[in-house]
Amino acid sequence: MFTGIVETTGTVQSIVFREGGARFVVRVGAMVGELALGESVAVNGCCLTVTEFDGVAGSAAFDLLSETLRVTSLGQIKEGSIVNLERALRVGDRLSGHFVQGHVDAAAKVLELESAGADHRFVVSLPGEWARLVVLKGSVCIDGMSLTVAEIGDDRMTFWITPHTFVATNLRVLRMGDPVNVEFDMLAKHIERLVAAR
Numbered sequence: 001m002f003t004g005i006v007e008t009t010g011t012v013q014s015i016v017f018r019e020g021g022a023r024f025v026v027r028v029g030a031m032v033g034e035l036a037l038g039e040s041v042a043v044n045g046c047c048l049t050v051t052e053f054d055g056v057a058g059s060a061a062f063d064l065l066s067e068t069l070r071v072t073s074l075g076q077i078k079e080g081s082i083v084n085l086e087r088a089l090r091v092g093d094r095l096s097g098h099f100v101q102g103h104v105d106a107a108a109k110v111l112e113l114e115s116a117g118a119d120h121r122f123v124v125s126l127p128g129e130w131a132r133l134v135v136l137k138g139s140v141c142i143d144g145m146s147l148t149v150a151e152i153g154d155d156r157m158t159f160w161i162t163p164h165t166f167v168a169t170n171l172r173v174l175r176m177g178d179p180v181n182v183e184f185d186m187l188a189k190h191i192e193r194l195v196a197a198r
Helices: 029-034 066-071 128-133 163-168 187-196
Strands: 008-018 021-027 040-042 046-056 058-066 080-087 106-116 119-125 138-143 147-151 156-161 181-182
Touching: 008 029, 021 066, 029 163, 040 058, 040 106, 058 066, 080 187, 119 163, 128 187
Parallel strands: none
Antiparallel strands: 008 021, 008 080, 021 058, 040 046, 040 080, 046 058, 106 119, 106 181, 119 156, 138 147, 138 181, 147 156
16 A cells, blocks of 8 residues: 655666566665665555565665556566655555555556646646546656646546656656556545445
8 A cells, every 4th residue: 555655766676578578677766775675665656565675775666466567557668767666554554645556557648747837737638438537636656656636537537746746756857748657546446336235
């Protein structure tokens, strides 16, 4: 379980694709000293397990299944890519964002990212089959960031980004057309399922 509040960014050091998946090695800097084998880390919003870490290099390795590569944007990531990182929520931590599982629902595309004074306007495509779960002022997790929906269109969601969020995340390197991971609100998905069952 995560909150969508990005702790730091890392750099993809290497990617080795193999049958059934891939292994990513990410430079995580000072965070490496706080990691343990088997721990969960959200990498661009995707919950991954630490399978190896190197304190000297400041890097951690994550094994990805073929399904993860298919469903998320991680299948298109490249060496040198900047990724958002968040360690799992601990009981008693402040919940500054919203409840995020790290279970990516879909990969979407960046449609617009433009400055507006000190802030930025960020527009992401909205896959039609998920549109029913998005509400104005509700929360959506984009690449591991808990963002508030400012506008909803037929095929897009708009968010306003503060200066801090822009510089502290991978938003600073995203471009139009780039893929991003989207996780829709867990509570909305559960409510929809319960209502449908009744």
